Amino acid sequence: MKHRPRPGVEIESPEELDRRVAAGATSLAGWQLQDLDLRGRREVLARVDPRGALFLGGRFDPGVEDDLRARGALLFPTVPDVPVDVYRSGLYSPGELYDGLATGGYQETLDARAYAWAISSGEDLRRLLAQSLHDLSIDDALAELVRGRRLVGVMGGHATARGSAVYRDAARLGHSLSRAGLTVATGGGPGAMEAANLGAYLAGHEQEALTEACDRLASVPEFRPSVTAWARAAFDVRRRWPASRTSLDTSPGTSPGTSLGTSLGVPTWFYGHEPPNAFAEQVAKYFKNAIREDVLLHVCSAGIVFLPGSAGTVQEVFQDACENYYAEPSTVAPMVLVGADHWTRELPVWPLLRALADRSPMRERVHLVDDPEEAVRLLDVRSAAAG
Numbered sequence: 001m002k003h004r005p006r007p008g009v010e011i012e013s014p015e016e017l018d019r020r021v022a023a024g025a026t027s028l029a030g031w032q033l034q035d036l037d038l039r040g041r042r043e044v045l046a047r048v049d050p051r052g053a054l055f056l057g058g059r060f061d062p063g064v065e066d067d068l069r070a071r072g073a074l075l076f077p078t079v080p081d082v083p084v085d086v087y088r089s090g091l092y093s094p095g096e097l098y099d100g101l102a103t104g105g106y107q108e109t110l111d112a113r114a115y116a117w118a119i120s121s122g123e124d125l126r127r128l129l130a131q132s133l134h135d136l137s138i139d140d141a142l143a144e145l146v147r148g149r150r151l152v153g154v155m156g157g158h159a160t161a162r163g164s165a166v167y168r169d170a171a172r173l174g175h176s177l178s179r180a181g182l183t184v185a186t187g188g189g190p191g192a193m194e195a196a197n198l199g200a201y202l203a204g205h206e207q208e209a210l211t212e213a214c215d216r217l218a219s220v221p222e223f224r225p226s227v228t229a230w231a232r233a234a235f236d237v238r239r240r241w242p243a244s245r246t247s248l249d250t251s252p253g254t255s256p257g258t259s260l261g262t263s264l265g266v267p268t269w270f271y272g273h274e275p276p277n278a279f280a281e282q283v284a285k286y287f288k289n290a291i292r293e294d295v296l297l298h299v300c301s302a303g304i305v306f307l308p309g310s311a312g313t314v315q316e317v318f319q320d321a322c323e324n325y326y327a328e329p330s331t332v333a334p335m336v337l338v339g340a341d342h343w344t345r346e347l348p349v350w351p352l353l354r355a356l357a358d359r360s361p362m363r364e365r366v367h368l369v370d371d372p373e374e375a376v377r378l379l380d381v382r383s384a385a386a387g
Helices: 014-022 043-045 062-069 112-118 125-146 166-179 192-201 206-217 229-240 289-299 311-325 341-348 350-358 371-387
Strands: 009-011 031-034 054-056 074-076 151-155 183-188 304-306 335-338 366-369
Touching: 009 014, 009 043, 014 043, 043 062, 062 074, 125 289, 151 166, 151 192, 151 289, 166 183, 166 192, 166 371, 183 192, 183 335, 192 206, 192 229, 206 229, 289 311, 304 311, 304 371, 311 335, 311 350, 335 350, 335 371, 341 350, 341 366, 350 366, 366 371
Parallel strands: 009 031, 031 054, 054 074, 151 183, 151 304, 304 335, 335 366
Antiparallel strands: none
């Protein structure tokens, strides 16, 4: 993912503002203050020249906003009647999206409220602007998360049932990838995506825990007819096996700060009828699906594994192939398709992909395997070499 240059100073907390002003800062020119609670800091803000500063949302004592604006600051006001914070400074957590699950069921959660709001927005320009501001904030937070990490994508069908052989294979794949020092990224939804995030979530535990977790989840195999039951089963697993945060610092090429159990989900409210899974610890949820698809492919610089899927997964294969086909040779990311029978007989994607690869710089970077563990070896070797 390309990182946008950041002119000036980005203030991450009210305390950081206090420290900088106490250290002698007198001008906020070029400073960016996003979604900060600045109540109680009237005097601090009065001591500095706010010209050229950018305030995105935030909370202030009465009269402070008008004062800052009058003295030259640029303030984007809080957007009313929106279920999400459009200027949020970080990604979502599963607990935040499912905040009302335990007491009221899925329909009471932030995720459900945001989806209902989105589909009722129509062509309302204010709501569309709020969605764009939100997605820009998510994009910014995601750029910070991926910096310094080696992300590997796992794509696959949303209809893969818990307890199935494909689901268990995807879970073992996520488990192995995370333990190899890679950060797993998925579309953040159910099926194979959930399985890969589950495996990464349990990377600090042994295979026996992963097997037992898959067995428990199989009691509610799909999110239909009840998202509530499906999600509650996932949170039961999270309570049974808290994620480990053991640092990985011995594997060749491992990025500093990489930790077991951390993975990324990139879902969208465009497909809000498919709920986000509860095992991606960091969730970059977008309103606009086109932005989400482009972002998901770009952050996976360590490569992408494509598990058996249907139309959506086929689209992702060739969207990734198009990026790689025209890329500089040094930037081509590996593509590994898992399931020879699926990709050569059921959906004969492989022959066309192979033909494209033979005419491009990605010739040596596309693979077809049957064993998910072989995908781990291919990706880990290449990623370690790149590191």
